[in-house]
Amino acid sequence: MKRILLFVLTNFAVMAVLLITTRILGVDRFLTANGLNMTALAGFSLVIGFGGAIISLLISKPMAKFSAGVRVINQPQNADEAWIVETVRRFADKANIGMPEVGIFEGAPNAFATGAFKNSALVAVSTGLLQNMTKEEVEAVIGHEVAHVANGDMVTMTLIQGVMNTFVVFLSRVIGYAVDAFLRRGSDNNSGPGIGYMITTIVMDIVLGFLAAIIVAWFSRQREFRADAGAASLMGRKQPMINALARLGGLTPGELPKTMQALGITGGLGKLFSTHPPIEERIAALQQQQQA
Numbered sequence: 001m002k003r004i005l006l007f008v009l010t011n012f013a014v015m016a017v018l019l020i021t022t023r024i025l026g027v028d029r030f031l032t033a034n035g036l037n038m039t040a041l042a043g044f045s046l047v048i049g050f051g052g053a054i055i056s057l058l059i060s061k062p063m064a065k066f067s068a069g070v071r072v073i074n075q076p077q078n079a080d081e082a083w084i085v086e087t088v089r090r091f092a093d094k095a096n097i098g099m100p101e102v103g104i105f106e107g108a109p110n111a112f113a114t115g116a117f118k119n120s121a122l123v124a125v126s127t128g129l130l131q132n133m134t135k136e137e138v139e140a141v142i143g144h145e146v147a148h149v150a151n152g153d154m155v156t157m158t159l160i161q162g163v164m165n166t167f168v169v170f171l172s173r174v175i176g177y178a179v180d181a182f183l184r185r186g187s188d189n190n191s192g193p194g195i196g197y198m199i200t201t202i203v204m205d206i207v208l209g210f211l212a213a214i215i216v217a218w219f220s221r222q223r224e225f226r227a228d229a230g231a232a233s234l235m236g237r238k239q240p241m242i243n244a245l246a247r248l249g250g251l252t253p254g255e256l257p258k259t260m261q262a263l264g265i266t267g268g269l270g271k272l273f274s275t276h277p278p279i280e281e282r283i284a285a286l287q288q289q290q291q292a
Contacts, residue, residue: 010159014049014166015042022174036177041170049166057158061101061115061122068112070103070124080130087142088123091234095150097121109133109248113145114154121149137244140231144241147230153223160219164212172208176201213273220275225285238286245286249279 019042023029032038064070076082081104088102098119108128115121123145130138148154180197228245232238276282 010163012046014163015046015170018042018045018167018170036174041173045166045170045173048169049164050162053158053162053165056161057116057154060154061120064112064114064122064124065103068105068107068124070105070122072101072103072122083135084125084130084138084142087139088146091143091146092149094234095146095230097146097150100146100149104130111141111145113148115149116154118149118152118154121154123149133244133247136240137247140235140240140244143231143234144227144244146234147227148223151223151226151230153227156223157216157220160216164216168205168208168212172201172204175204217273217275221277224276225282228282228286229289232286232289238289242283242286245279245283249283 019038022038065072073081073085076085084104085102089099092099098121100113100115100121100123103122103124105124105126107126109126109132111123111125111129113121113123123142125138125142125145129141133141176197176199177193179200180193180195183196184194228241231241235241277285
């Protein structure tokens, strides 16, 4: 709940900073004179940036179950399922969080955690992970996902994404309106934004969206290092997590839906846009902690 409150306050703070900055720079006077209501735009940006992110967070668990085809283990059907549930329970107790729902989904090696609240999350592992890794390695991966839940990473990443969304929506429309006003200077047509506004806004949404994605991906990579360390802490030693990462490095990871990639055990393409650091960097970080 504290993170949700932080999420709301941060978005309001972002809007306040943007409005104050445009006023100090005199941009608001120019845009207001050309028909742009800055307060209305700030409210619109807040609703789009905050609203979209919070809705995505609140429906993250049911959407994950549907999109990944997760079968929740309500009653374990065999010894392996009973072991998975007990492992999650043991780590959840150690991390002082509520027992997450536990699920299995068909696919290549991967796992993820999701949910709006740390005391009612979902931890799911793939059949490929169970078939290609030892129990100790699977245990380390489960510890990694429970660490994501305990660290509140679902809300943290939503907070960051919401702030970035707000910036993109606000700045793209401010720039679009400024370009349109410049192109229409001297014209008597004041019927509203023209083609310059529409084209510029679309272009800036794309450009700023890419920049925002790079920032969000960078934060996600830092959370992965922390979740690796969290798994090692839950297990009491780092070697199982190192072994699990090494094993994953030699396997073809399963593709997760886009909304869950940031909280999987592997995922992401390209250095700048990757939600996860390279496997070798994660192993090196754990080894350095081990030596320290």
